[in-house]
Amino acid sequence: MATVEKDSVSGQNTTGHEWDGIKELNTPLPKWWVYVFWATVVWAIGYWFMYPAWPLLNGYTQGSLGYSSRGELAMELDAQKKARSTWLSKIEASDTGAIEKDKDLLRYAMAGGKIAFNENCAPCHGAGGVGVAGAYPTLADDEWLWGGTLADIEQTIKYGVRNANKDTRVSEMPKFGVDGVLKADQIAAVADYVVSMANKAPAKGSAGETVFAENCAVCHGEDGSGQAALGAPALNNQIWLFVKGNKESVAAQVNNPKHGSMPAWAERLDASTIKMLAVYVHNLGGGK
Amino acid sequence: MSTPKIDPTLKKPASGDGGGPLYAETVMIHPRTVKGIFRTWKWAAMAVLLAIYHIGPFLRWDRGPGAPNQAILADMAGRRGYFFFLEIWPQEVYYITGLLFIAAISLFFMSSLAGRVWCGFLCFQTVYTDLFMFVERLVVGDRAKRMAMDRAPWSADKLAKKVVINLVWLVIALSCGVGFTLYFGDAPTMLVDIFTGNESSAVYSAIGVVGGACFLLAGYAREQVCLYMCPYSRFQSAMFDEHSLIVTYQDWRGEPRKPARKTETFDNRGHCIDCKMCVTACPTGIDIRDGIQMACIGCALCIDACNTMMDKFKLPRDLIVWDSISNVAAHAKGEPGKVRLIRPRTIVYTVLITLVGSLIVGSLASRATTEVKVIHERSPLYVQMSDGSIRNGYVVKVSNMVREDRGYELEVQGIEGASLSVIGGEASGAKAHLTIAPDAIGTFNVFVNAPVNKLSGNRTSLVFALREDKEGHVTRADSLFAAPEK
Structure with a gap:
């Protein structure tokens, strides 16, 4: 059994442990540290009563301050709403x-x-x-x-x-091809005409112009400038949505149109x- | 096992000859009060520095309506720094870098010329420690009485004195903290708010941190700060050379030291009477007679202490004196010394200070009062318009760094036929007019339209030129115009 002895330099007791002639001092913890430790213990007990702390079978201890992080968030949101109001x-x-x-x-x-x-x-x-x-x-x-x-x-x-x-805004473009309103050659012709229109050089006097005037102009306008009230886009420029600006894709849209929602x-x-x-x-x- | 014999009263570290413990307890140092020229200089330095520190925030400087009239102000909320006639924006913080550089080089310059003048006389740690010790002396008395009280068991008298000392320290420390925060807001208003409890918790925290640090460092840590916390004492030797004037003990004259007796003359012995006045006067508790050492902060109080004794014994003064290492060696050989102030080291420091100083002054004198930053909108990178032209969006930020409304004409250059429009503003062709409030940043969403045939590929460089209405100075910002690949 190790023997505790008093160290002559520091005046502290040793722990009695000794390794190769080196003895371990049993220096107590610094007082300030011990005091802070006990203060935190006291603080924690106070905290239990003030704040939510212990889980119970059906819920938890609420604490006397009635604090909850959800409540805090609600308060912050209210404050923000007030600031924005x-x-x-x-x-x-x-x-x-x-x-x-x-x-x-x-x-x-x-x-x-x-x-x-x-x-x-x-x-x-x-x-x-x-x-x-x-x-x-x-x-x-x-x-x-x-x-x-x-x-x-x-x-x-x-x-x-x-x-x-x-x-809601409702109007839709008729399915000229699928519903049999226009024949394939008419669709091809009008597609050609729309592409020429988009390139700012409408093919005057072409078959496509006639088809356009009879079927399309009522919504898209004589000159293809579109009609916002009906959601009919302008066709006389280079901005396209469902169409790539070439004859095939225009024809496809006339045949069986796509619509956004x-x-x-x-x-x-x-x-x-x-x-x-x-x-x-x-x-x-x-x-x- | 036999325990080595250790003297239980030994409190000093062993000198390396074995046998003693390497452990030494920290001893509270109570320096003796001395009188003399350097002590007077220290009081003067303390008074002047504390006055500057505490009066600084109350100095006024008229900057016109709407602007703070505090001469020295770091306005964090408003993001401005004010120093008398200067107003610095956050992006100009490099001026502070320059200032810090000058401060560092000045410190080196000072040290290479005359030792640790900064540490001994000007450093806030020295100033506040000195002040705190003065408080102790007023309440308890000089060195002997303070040491006696430390040793004495607790009593009502001791407790009362300790409480008084700590309270006065606390008042000084907190006023140090308050003084610090006053540089960050309107000082007179803040001072009232601080005492009426109307300031923000940030201010009280700052007072607590700065004041608490002052209290602990000047009240309890003291020379430990210089010895263990401050890096400067560690690299001071890099600033010194053999010609630097430092606090030196003239050992050729002092040694062999011996206590003085009335029956003996000073023939065939040194002038040092080993009275230890220099040791007891030292705020870091060292013996200057051991030569230059890291713990010497160059306060020169040992010079005052020694000269007082020399006068008493009718011996010549300056046994401890401000002198260079090379001079001490010369004196030892009986040669007169020579003070060399102009040395490569001091020349380099002077050149550096002048260089950086003139850089700062030069750039302040030619400081631009308008800054423009252009951020190219990336989403969308470009938009094709129905007429075939391409449009790019930009955010133009204009800093108007003067205290009056300013109008600017914004123009895009570099692309023929380009036109611009400003959200919430008016524009015609390639020009638009922008108005910016005093001392503010105006942010404008700008669209630039360009015909496709005037663009060179998917990136065309574009310049935003901003012409001030009254003075006509032009500020430019480069940007680019994005377009689809051809």
Whole structure:
């Protein structure tokens, strides 16, 4: 059994352990450390009573302060809502045109609209409204299927395109080929004419011109400049969505048209968010 | 096993000759108060430095309406630094780098000329330690009384004195903390808010951290800071050479040392009477007679202590004196010494200080008051318009670094037929007019349209030129115009 002895230099007892003549001092922990240790123990006991601490069979001890991290989050969200309310109430009270004229409101709407756009619209239309060729229209150029004014954009966002909402935008292009309205040679001719129109050199006097005037012009316009009210795109430029700009793809679209669809966002988003979205999309560059 | 014999009263580390323990307890140092020229200089330095520190935030400087009128201010929330007539934006923080560089070289310069003047007289650790010791002396008394109180068992008197000392220290330390925070906000308002409990928790935390550090470092850590925490004492030897003026003991004159007796003269012996006044006066507790050492902070209080004794014994002064190592060697040989201030080392430091100083002054004098940054929009990289032209989006950020409204004419150059438009602004052709509030950054979403046939491939370089309305100075930013591959 090891013997405890007093060390002559430090005045401390040894532990009695000895290795190769080296003895281990039994120096006590520093007092400040011990005091801090006991203080933390006292603190912890206080904490049990003040804060949620112990799990029970059906729940947990709530603590006298009634704190919960969920409650804290709710409080923070409330505070945030309050902080935003000055701006949001202004947005709510103004129409989109007035928002664009007020520089501060415009800045706020652009920032809020960008966030809402990235969360809700960007999955299809791409960040910055870049669009996806053959699927989702670009929102940054100056051609609009359903109109590029603030009111048009707001309307489209609210009620969407070809969905179950009763106010949705609905019109569709007839299936000229599939339904037997036009024969194959007529479709080929009109496709040729549309391509020439897009290249700004409409083939005057061609068979295609006649077919176009009789079947297409009612929606797309005599000169192919389109009609936003019906969602009929302009055909006299190089911006295409479902078509690649050559004869084959135009003919395919005339034969059995593809159509896009978009949800009615009024069912999911509040009015001020939609206003901010409209302002943001309008300012992506192509707004009219 | 026989235990080696160890003297239980031994508190000093063994001198390496074996036998003693390598362990030494830290002993609280209570330096003796001395009188003399260097002590006077130290009081003066303390007064001037503390005055600068505490008066600094209250100096005013008129910068016009809407701008802070505090002469020295680090406005973190507003992201500006103010120093009298200067106003620095965050991106110009390199001026501070230059200033720190000058500070470092000045420290080296000072050290190579005259030793650790910084450590002994100017460092805040020295200033506050000195002040804290002064408090101890007022409450308890000089060295002997303080040591006696340390040894004495606890009593009501000792407790009362300790409490008073610590309270006064705390007041000084907290005012140090308050003084620090006042540089970060409007000082008079902040001072009122601090005492009425209306300041933010960040300010109180800063006061606590700075004040707490001051209290612990100057009250309890003291010379341990210089010995173990501060890196400067470790590399001071790299600044010194044999011509640097440092606190030296003239051993050729002092040795052999011997206590003085009235019956004996000072013939055939050294002038050092081994009174240990120099040791007891030393704030780091060293013996200067051992020669130059890391723990010497160059405060020169031993010089004052020794000169007092020399005067008493009617011996010549300056047994301990500010002198160079080479001079001490020369004196030992009976030759007069020579003070060499101009040496390669000091010349290099002077050149460096002048160089960096003039760089800073030069760049401040020609400091641009407008900065423009252009960020090319990447999503979408480009957009084809219905008329066949290509459009790119840009975010143009213009910093107006003066305190008045400024108008600028923005123009895109480099692509023929390019036109621009600004969201929420007006533009015509390749030009647009932007207005920016005083001392602010204007952010503009700009679209540039360009005809396809004027573009060279998928990247065409483009320059945004910004012409200030009144003075007409032009700031340019390079960017590029993206287009689809032809």
